[in-house]
Amino acid sequence: MEEDGPSIDVLMETWSRYRPARLDLLSRLHRPKSLRDPVCEWSEMLVKQLLHGRFPVKPDQSIDPVRKDYDVVLDKDGTQVQIKSLSNLSGKWVNEHLIQFTGSVGAYAIVFFTDLRPETVLIFPKQQLKHICERLRKRHPKQDTELQLTQRNFGQILAEKRAFAYLGIRIWCYDDSQRQWEEWKASDNHTKQ
Numbered sequence: 008m009e010e011d012g013p014s015i016d017v018l019m020e021t022w023s024r025y026r027p028a029r030l031d032l033l034s035r036l037h038r039p040k041s042l043r044d045p046v047c048e049w050s051e052m053l054v055k056q057l058l059h060g061r062f063p064v065k066p067d068q069s070i071d072p073v074r075k076d077y078d079v080v081l082d083k084d085g086t087q088v089q090i091k092s093l094s095n096l097s098g099k100w101v102n103e104h105l106i107q108f109t110g111s112v113g114a115y116a117i118v119f120f121t122d123l124r125p126e127t128v129l130i131f132p133k134q135q136l137k138h139i140c141e142r143l144r145k146r147h148p149k150q151d152t153e154l155q156l157t158q159r160n161f162g163q164i165l166a167e168k169r170a171f172a173y174l175g176i177r178i179w180c181y182d183d184s185q186r187q188w189e190e191w192k193a194s195d196n197h198t199k200q
Contacts, residue, residue: 050092050118050125055079057128057179057188058116060088076110086113088130094120100158108133108152119161128179128188129164135175142167142174169193 013021032045036052055062060079062070077087089112093104106115112133119127131139131154140150143160147153154160164171168178173193182189 046092046094046120047090051078051090053118053125054088054090054116054128054130057190058088058130058177059083063087077112079116081114087111088114088116090116090118092118092120094123095158097122103158104156106131106136106154106156108136117156124181126181127161127165128177129161130177132175139171139174139176142171 029045030039033039033041033048036045036048038048041048051062054060055078058079058081060081063074063077063080064070076089078090079088080086081088087110089108091104093102095102104117106117108115114130114132116128116130118125119129133152136154137151140147140154143154143163145154145160147155164176164178165180168191170193172178172191178191179188180191181187
């Protein structure tokens with residue numbers, strides 16, 4: 008049986024507390040007029056900062072925050088990066104993710120949230136996707152442009168960080184105690200940001 012849910016008064020009071028927090032978050036992201044999901048905005052800003060990239064610009068040189076294929080461009084080589092977020096509760100995932108490379112996108116980033124806490128960022132390079140699919144023992148078609156990412160695959164990538172980093176996946180994990188993101192490399196070294 009479905010419960011009735013909160014009263015209208017509780018709904019309005021809850022929204023009155025949420026609204027300023029959301030506006031503050033968007034303002035700190037330099038997106039005060041955004042009506043997009045703040046999780047998406049925050050994820051794009053995080054990946055941009057981790058990669059030292061830039062947002063694409065319109066012909067008039069203003070930032071273009073909503074693009075169909077990609078969200079960030081890498082300064083060092085012009086790689087276009089598509090950025091998504093994936094949220095789940097602790098335990099068994101209810102949301103999985105289909106990575107699809109389209110157009111001229113060269114990298115695909117996913118920010119993983121557990122219980123609304125950002126914990127991991129994975130960035131998949133298009134040119135290595137087939138090898139990544141092979142390592143994950145995927146059987147689906149279009150492995151040169153698609154990866155059906157499951158919770159099991161995510162766990163394997165984190166358990167074998169160095170092997171997947173060697174295949175080109177960039178892996179960041181958030182260290183709460185240090186309040187910083189740590190990137191895992193194919194070598195024994197990893198960096199903190």
